[in-house]
Amino acid sequence: MRGPRRQERAITGNRQTSWAFADAYGAEHVEHVEHSAALRWARDRAREAGLRPVSDGTGAALRLLAAAVDAKAVAEIGTGTGVSGIHLLHGMRPDGVLTTVDTEPECQQIARQAFRAAGFAANRARFIPGRALDVLPRLADGGYDLVFCDGDRMECLEYLGESLRLLRPGGLVCFEGVFADGRTVDTSAQPAEVLRLRELLRTVRDSTALLPSLLPVGDGLLCAVKRGR
Numbered sequence: 001m002r003g004p005r006r007q008e009r010a011i012t013g014n015r016q017t018s019w020a021f022a023d024a025y026g027a028e029h030v031e032h033v034e035h036s037a038a039l040r041w042a043r044d045r046a047r048e049a050g051l052r053p054v055s056d057g058t059g060a061a062l063r064l065l066a067a068a069v070d071a072k073a074v075a076e077i078g079t080g081t082g083v084s085g086i087h088l089l090h091g092m093r094p095d096g097v098l099t100t101v102d103t104e105p106e107c108q109q110i111a112r113q114a115f116r117a118a119g120f121a122a123n124r125a126r127f128i129p130g131r132a133l134d135v136l137p138r139l140a141d142g143g144y145d146l147v148f149c150d151g152d153r154m155e156c157l158e159y160l161g162e163s164l165r166l167l168r169p170g171g172l173v174c175f176e177g178v179f180a181d182g183r184t185v186d187t188s189a190q191p192a193e194v195l196r197l198r199e200l201l202r203t204v205r206d207s208t209a210l211l212p213s214l215l216p217v218g219d220g221l222l223c224a225v226k227r228g229r
């Protein structure tokens, strides 16, 4: 392949390489993400299960954001093997509780072990097995400081609606993976989940209830504060 399209691919490839490097460099040299045995173990289990955990850079951002809102209650969609959960728990208040939802109880069992190995008491996490859209309506209105969404991309708009209900004013909603490996900004035909992510980005941008920012860490972390303190 020759010409601009090839050049475009090459540039995108280089960008992705340097982006991944910056993400890992930032986590190691700036944000001091501890590569604890528990975190490594949870990452290894994710790889075995074919899951994609948050990157080190995204983990550091989640830790920072949880600390910035002084999070006592965090809701997470997509426990996985617990990588993001460990980061969130590190940023939360020492008495904070992470409520984490996943369709796969086996994953939650692994995450439970990872949290314990990372030194968190059992009462710091509440594991709820099930589909997010069945579980979230049962959680308390305005009861959460931060909602982290890393479940089914096809449901991202519904997660946004539920998050707005769950968050206290001044609380934060975060969506992992909104770049979709660059497909969100790729003009060629894209699958439904990418179209959903684009709709999510537009909806968050246009919402008067939210103050958004798209953080270029990992595969893109869309964050927004719920207005109205």
Ligand SMILES: C[S@@+](CC[C@H](N)C(=O)[O-])C[C@H]1O[C@@H](n2cnc3c(N)ncnc32)[C@H](O)[C@@H]1O
Pocket: 046, 051, 052, 053, 054, 077, 078, 079, 080, 081, 082, 083, 084, 085, 101, 102, 103, 104, 107, 130, 131, 132, 133, 150, 151, 152, 155
């Ligand atoms: C990308 S992984 C989460 C990774 C995790 N946040 C981490 O960093 O370790 C996505 C998870 O979402 C779960 N999931 C997928 N669809 C879901 C749904 N509708 N409701 C709840 N969890 C779902 C999957 O079982 C999987 O464990």
